Amino acid sequence: MTTVGILGGGQLARMLALAGAPLGLRFLVLDSAADACAGQFAPLLRANYTDVDALSEFAQRVDVATFDFENVPAQSARWLADRVPVFPNPRALAVAQDRLAEKSLFVELGIPVPQFADIVTRADLDAAIARIGTPCILKTRRLGYDGKGQFRIKPGLGSRDSGLGHAKATVDSAWAALGSQAGTVGLILEAFVPFDREVSVVAVRGRDGQFRAWPLTENWHVDGILSASLAPALVPAEIAEAAIAHARAVAQALDYVGVFALELFLVDGKLFANEMAPRVHNSGHWTIEGAETSQFENHLRAVLGLPLGSTHMRGHACMLNWVGELPDARAVLADPCGHWHDYGKSPRPGRKVGHATLRADTVAELAGGLRAVGNALGRDDQVAPVLARACLGRA
Numbered sequence: 001m002t003t004v005g006i007l008g009g010g011q012l013a014r015m016l017a018l019a020g021a022p023l024g025l026r027f028l029v030l031d032s033a034a035d036a037c038a039g040q041f042a043p044l045l046r047a048n049y050t051d052v053d054a055l056s057e058f059a060q061r062v063d064v065a066t067f068d069f070e071n072v073p074a075q076s077a078r079w080l081a082d083r084v085p086v087f088p089n090p091r092a093l094a095v096a097q098d099r100l101a102e103k104s105l106f107v108e109l110g111i112p113v114p115q116f117a118d119i120v121t122r123a124d125l126d127a128a129i130a131r132i133g134t135p136c137i138l139k140t141r142r143l144g145y146d147g148k149g150q151f152r153i154k155p156g157l158g159s160r161d162s163g164l165g166h167a168k169a170t171v172d173s174a175w176a177a178l179g180s181q182a183g184t185v186g187l188i189l190e191a192f193v194p195f196d197r198e199v200s201v202v203a204v205r206g207r208d209g210q211f212r213a214w215p216l217t218e219n220w221h222v223d224g225i226l227s228a229s230l231a232p233a234l235v236p237a238e239i240a241e242a243a244i245a246h247a248r249a250v251a252q253a254l255d256y257v258g259v260f261a262l263e264l265f266l267v268d269g270k271l272f273a274n275e276m277a278p279r280v281h282n283s284g285h286w287t288i289e290g291a292e293t294s295q296f297e298n299h300l301r302a303v304l305g306l307p308l309g310s311t312h313m314r315g316h317a318c319m320l321n322w323v324g325e326l327p328d329a330r331a332v333l334a335d336p337c338g339h340w341h342d343y344g345k346s347p348r349p350g351r352k353v354g355h356a357t358l359r360a361d362t363v364a365e366l367a368g369g370l371r372a373v374g375n376a377l378g379r380d381d382q383v384a385p386v387l388a389r390a391c392l393g394r395a
């Protein structure tokens with residue numbers, strides 16, 4: 001009997017456990033929350049990620065360890081890796097946890113990125129804004145997610161400071177909001193990319209180095225949180241191929257094992273890498289019903305050293321995230337190719353509580369299903385950008 005240990009017990013761990021059941025796998029989830037939703041399907045070890053006694057028990061009870069949460073302290077990951085196989089490896093985790101380290105790696109690999117600068121002091125911020133210009137975004141290097149820990153600096157309209165070409169008041173606000181974190185989680189300033197589209201590569205690399213990617217996915221965010229994903233992204237084949245080549249290069253450079261996502265901006269036909277997530281990813285949830293092998297199953301296969309399944313997809317798929325509270329499932333279940341996922345969480349503003357995936361053989365059918373679901377749920381706004389793209393067809 002093989003037991004997979006998962007650090008973090010949210011919906012990703014829950015979907016990993018569900019995907020692992022047919023493979024005969026057992027799971028152990030470590031999370032500090034008593035109501036961690038993966039605990040409904042797997043034994044839950046309740047502790048902090050830095051609790052050495054708990055990590056020690058965890059290491060004794062599992063055959064391999066992986067993550068549902070990328071911000072597990074890298075030190076805990078290294079401690080575990082001395083006792084049990086850990087995938088992805090702690091170095092890959094550490095790079096992906098740090099926006100500066102991951103952007104530096106992208107640059108090393110020749111992957112285009114928005115201009116960026118490491119920010120330690122207020123003077124660094126002024127100098128970086130003078131170089132990069134506005135609009136730009138000040139972000140925490142570590143521990144930010146779903147748009148948290150970010151401050152957008154718009155071009156100045158009011159009084160300008162000496163020659164920097166931006167409103168001092170805006171920069172003062174940015175520094176007031178995030179400056180205190182410069183010495184702890186660190187800060188990075190990035191040029192704002194006026195993107196046409198946001199896309200992601202969800203890919204998997206096995207212990208033997210075999211690499212597979214699912215078709216490129218287009219994503220829409222609301223308030224920094226993923227709202228909808230469409231696969232395959234309706235972009236020219238050479239753009240999808242270039243994005244996947246970037247993901248392959250990153251995976252090789254980090255000797256990465258498991259599933260990860262590389263998020264990119266598309267602007268005027270050019271790709272810029274934003275960030276990578278060292279885990280199964282929200283923009284890959286459609287693979288559960290839309291692909292030959294889901295991201296969750298392939299992640300388990302990868303970390304266990306099993307052969308990887310095909311990432312081929314059938315037709316087209318759209319995933320809609322349910323944030324805050326669940327709508328009525330019946331509108332989705334009324335579509336014969338509609339699939340419902342309830343994460344078993346209590347409702348809370350900004351919390352991901354479930355998702356739905358619609359699948360269809362053609363873009364037109366998918367658009368029809370989306371329109372019906374959007375109408376029935378009063379969520380026309382959520383489906384509108386996907387419909388606009390789907391109705392335009394292939395770019």
Ligand code: AMP
Binds near residue numbers: 114137191198
């Ligand atoms: P992140 O946490 O970096 O994924 O940022 C959350 C969202 O903010 C992204 O999905 C984008 O919609 C937006 N965003 C982040 N960085 C940039 C950027 N440099 N230029 C434009 N939009 C950005």
